[in-house]
Amino acid sequence: MDEDFDFNTAGAMDEEMGIPDGDASFLKLGEEKEIGKEGLKKKLLKEGEGWDTPDNGDEVEVHYTGTLLDGTKFDSSRDRADTFKFTLGQGKVIKGWDLGIKTMKKHENALFTIPPELAYGASGSPPTIPPNATLQFDVELLSWSSVKDICKDGGIFKKVITAGEKWENPKDPDEVTVIYEARLDDGTLVSKSEGVEFTVRDGYFCPALSKAVTTMKKGEKVLLTVKPEYGFGAKGREAFGSESSIPPNAALLIDLELISWKTVSEVTDDKKVLKKILKEGEGYERPNEGTVAKVKLTGKLHDGTIFLKKGHDDKDLFEFKIDEEQVIDGLDRAVITMKKGEVALVTIAPEYAFGSSESVQDLAVVPPNSTVIYEVELVSFVKDKESWDMNTPEKIEAAGKKKDEGNVLFKAGKCVRASKRYEKLSNDKSNKKNFIGSQAAKFVDYDTNFTEEEKKQSKVLKVACNLNNAACKLKLKDYKEAEKLCTKVLEIESANVKALYRRAQACIQQADLDLAEKDIKKALEIDPNNRDVKLEYKALKEKIKEYNKKDAKFYGNMFSKLSKLEQTESK
Known part of the structure; x- marks a missing residue:
């Protein structure tokens, strides 16, 4: 644009850069559509490439021709053979441009009809644009550089100079290798490295480097614009070695390249x-x-x-x-x-x-x-053979072997490892879900190929594995899981005394005394002389008495307070 043409003036008229309603990025050739609800219109003259459109903060490069509605031309970059570059969504141009260009694809050509409210308003831009003028701009989007507000607070802007490879980004534990060069606003070099390795979470030079690399891909080159809070803050940094000092509250410009990283x-x-x-x-x-x-x-x-x-x-x-x-x-x-x-x-x-x-x-x-x-x-x-790769006799043999291994480990006091033998467990109970293999209970899950004899063997093994695993869980104080495992057994054998006994133990630890008493009474009906169950019932009765005393004391105190309150109110 001509130097004396004040194209930027109206950008300050409205600081709110809203996102237009609808989707004007999918216009058909020759079709015109309104963008948003403020009268801005877009007509597609030439289709663009791909799907991407620029966003606020991106640096865009365009060719344009501006005319009044009567066809009078007031400005053209094409006539000067000089493209126009600006930062989108920052109020650097009239609002109609900020809203319209963010709907364009690369190499797209569109005609924007911009009402006065989104252009130069009642003042116009003398002498070429009269007051309250509706303008038309024939715009071609040549390219743009992605500029992202990394921390969403304006502290670090990242402009991509060279795109990286693939899609992965480093994470906090990873060790990255970078090349960087940091300068002050006036161009003074303050730090550089031709290759330095650091752990992302530990950072290097200033906080901006670790923040930036987590958004980068291998081989990506960027320019960072860094505010003091992500640089060296109000204190700055003294000069040392060959590196210059950094003044207090200094902004930094950092050229950064992510060479590679080692995943940790x-x-x-x-x-x-x-x-x-x-x-x-x-x-x-x-x-x-x-x-x-x-x-x-x-x-x-x-x-x-x-x-x-x-x-x-x-x-x-x-x-x-x-x-x-x-x-x-x-x-x-x-x-x-x-x-x-x-x-x-x-x-x-x-x-x-x-x-x-x-x-x-x-x-x-x-x-x-x-x-x-x-x-x-x-x-x-x-790899150890998975259950789905086995025929039915192999599954039952494998389940029996895993059960026996679990029993040996349980007797040795290795309950965690024993439990793994009895069921399919995860090596890491976080969201990583790194499953480590099928164990005994998994091998004998219901299979339509099992014969009647194999189904009987499967049932015996499944009951044994779940019961033994419940014993492991009780030792490990995982009472909820122990209860679930015993319930699985009771769904197969409702009169299994061990399952009733162990579920009662788990329920007592979870203060579910009613279910515990019910299970113990049923176990004693089936096996009246079972010494372990009798001892557990005795312990349960003591526990119930203890709870009843606590309840009586609690309610006694509550009723006493209510009685005193009533006496006070009656006076």
Whole structure:
């Protein structure tokens, strides 16, 4: 536009940049449509490309020709062979432009008819635009650069210079490698790096870098406009080394490129087993419980001391079976999340490693309470056969084997691992849902292919597995789950004394004394001489007496207070 033509003036007339009603981005060629309810009209002259349209904050580049309704031309970028660039939705142009151009696709050409209220109003723009003039603009949207308000508070604007690859973004635990260059508004260089690695949640240089990288893709290059609150705030930063000082309350311009990142996942809910992927694996398949895994393994202490090195000769890979306590718990949990060919660095806290005891390994001693680090390559694995891959005799045999393994673990006091043998459990009860394999109860789920004899065997195994699992849950103080498991058994065998007894135990712990009493009485009707049930009934009666005393005291106090209140009111 001509320098003396005040195209921007009317942008300040209305600070509210509303989103137009309807969808003018789907006009047919030659069709005209009203945008919003303020009289703005758009006629499609040439269709654009793709589906995307610019948004508020984006930097758009256009060619245009502006005329009055009588055809008088008052301005044209085409005549000057000079495109016009501006930031959309910031009041830099008349409101009709802000509303209209955000409905356009790349290379689209449209004619906008803009009423005075969305243009220059009653004042006009002398001498070329009279008061209360309706204007027409023939606009072609050549391109735009996406500019996003990352924090939604105007603190960091991100302009994409080069688009990245794929769709993934780094997360807080991940380790990113970036190149950056930071300058003040006047162009003074204050910091730069040709390649620095940092953990996203820990950040680097200033808070804006960690905020920005979580919105970026691999290979993406951006320009960040950073307000002081996401830079160095009111204090600024003193000069050090080759880097200049940053004045108080200084805004920054940062060129940032995300080179790559290493995915770091929290294997356990308590974040005490962390896995950093050094090399991505193949496909989607992962091991399950019972998988035989072959790995290359190097174990180190935090100071770099190597205490274990196995499988680095390809002819002598280290082989172990997952969830058989052949390796430390943290390593078991990490390997089950890996893919074939994946290389990962696994950091394991003492609780999932060697605990408070000293451990003598192949190459060095691991001191008590040591956090250990393993570099693991999952070379290959053979999964334990899933239930859907088995015929019916195999399912029943597998269920019996899992039940027996569970019994051994339960007797050894390993209730969590025993429970896993009795049912299909998740290695991580968070939303990750990393299922680790079918266990005993799953193998004997109803199958239409079962013969009558196999159905009988299945029923016996299912009852045993659920009862044994209920015993595990009681030990683990998961009383609600114990109650559910006993109920499953009673749906199959309504007179099962063990199920009634264990459900009563679970109900007592949940203060459901009525159901507990009902279950115990029924169990005694079936087996009057059962010593365990008798003892539980005795304990239940004491519990009921205790509750009755508490209730009597509570209601006694309440009635006493009511009586005193009534006496006071009668006076």
